[in-house]
Amino acid sequence: MIQYNNFFNDIMLLTANNIVSLKLFLFIILILIFSIVIDVVFGELPVKIHPVVIIGNLTDIFKNIFIKIKNRFSGLLLFLVMLITTSLIVFLIYYISSFNVIIIFIVYSVLLSSTFSINMLLKTAIDVKNDLNESIDKARKSVSYLVSRSTDELTESFIVSAVIESLTENITDSFIAPVFYYFIISLIILYTEIDYKLYLLLLVPVLYRLCNTLDAMVGYKTDDLRYIGYIPAKIDDILNYIPARIAGIYVVISAYILKMDWKNAYKIMKRDAGTCPSPNSGYTMASTAGALNIQLIKKETYILGDNNKDIIVDDIEKAVKLSKLTIILFTISIISLLILIQVIL
Secondary structure, eight states, rough: OOOOOTHHHHHHHHTOOOHHHHHHHHHHHHHHHHHHHHHHHHOOOGGGOOOOHHHHHHHHHHHHTTTOOSSSSSHHHHHHHHHHHHHHHHHHHHHHTTTTTHHHHHHHHHHHHOOOOOOHHHHHHEEEEEEHHHHHHHHHHHHHHTTOOOOTTTTTHHHHHHHHHHHHHHIIIIIIIIHHHHHHHHHHHHOOOOOOOOHHHHHHHHHHHHHHHHHHHHHOTTTTTTTTTHHHHHHHHHHHHHHHHHHHHHHHHHHTTTTSSSSHHHHHHHGGGGGGTTTTTTTHHHHHHHTOOEEEEEEEEEEEESSSSSSTTHHHHHHHHHHHHHHHHHHHHHHHHHHHHHHHH
C-alpha cells in the first residue's frame, strides 16, 4: 500500500493552509489526459480483460438468479450486488497497484480509458459510411450491431439516420458522463479531507460505467426484463440527466465553431429533445439534427428536426466532425475548470 508518510503524503493530504497538493492535482489531470490518449490511439482493451465485459459477464450471472423474483425488488438486488462486487474489485486493483507510483498511474489511466469509447464510437460510424458506399446490404448488417430496430429493409436514408442517432446518443454515456463524474470526484478529493482518495478517484467513473452497462443489458421494457430492468434504467436516467444536457449545449457550441446551423441546433434541441422515450438521449440527437438541418427518424418512436433537406451519406461524416469537436471542447473545458479552481482556491 501507499504509505501516507512518504511520496504520497503530498498527494493524499492537505497543507496547514488548506492549499491542495500540486502533486495530487497533476496526478488527476495527467491521468485524464493519458486515458483519453490511450482510448483515441489504441481503442478498446482486449475483451478478456475489458472491465465493461467483465461487468457484463457478472451481470449475466446475477441477472439469471434475481430475474426469478417477479417484482422491481429484483432490479434493486441486482444493482446492489453489482455495486458491492464492482467496488470490491476496484479496491483490490487499487490495493495491488498502489505500491508504486508509476504502476498506479498506468493502471488508473488504462482503467479510466475503459470507461469511455471515443475511438470505437467515431470509427463505427465511419465504418458504416464506408460500407454504405460499397453495398446497402453490407451497411444494413453493420448498422444492426448499433441499433435495436430491425435493419433488414432499411433504406439508405434510414441507415444514415440510424448511424447518426447511435453516434450522437452515445456521446453522453461514452464520454461526457464518465468524464463529468471524474471531474466531480476530483473536486471532492482535492478540496475535502476524506480517506481513500485515490480509490474513490477510480471507483466513481467505474461505477457510472456499471450503471450504464446494467441499463444497456436489462433496461428494456420487455416481458422478461420489465421488473429487473426498472431500477437500473431509472438510476441510469438520473446519472445521465445533467451530462446529457451539458452534451447538448456543447453540440450547439461545436456547430457554431464549425459554421453549421447552431441556432437551429439549439431550437431543435429545445423543441424535440423531450419527444424521445429516454429523458436524456434526445439532447445530443436533436441538436445534431438541427445543426445539420436534417430529420432523424426512428419509426413509431420519434422524429427529430425538420425535413429541410434530404439526409445523405455525407451527413455521417459531418456528424462525426461535430461529435469530435464536442468531445474536444468538453475535455478542454474540464481541464481548464480544474486548473482555474486550483488557481483560485
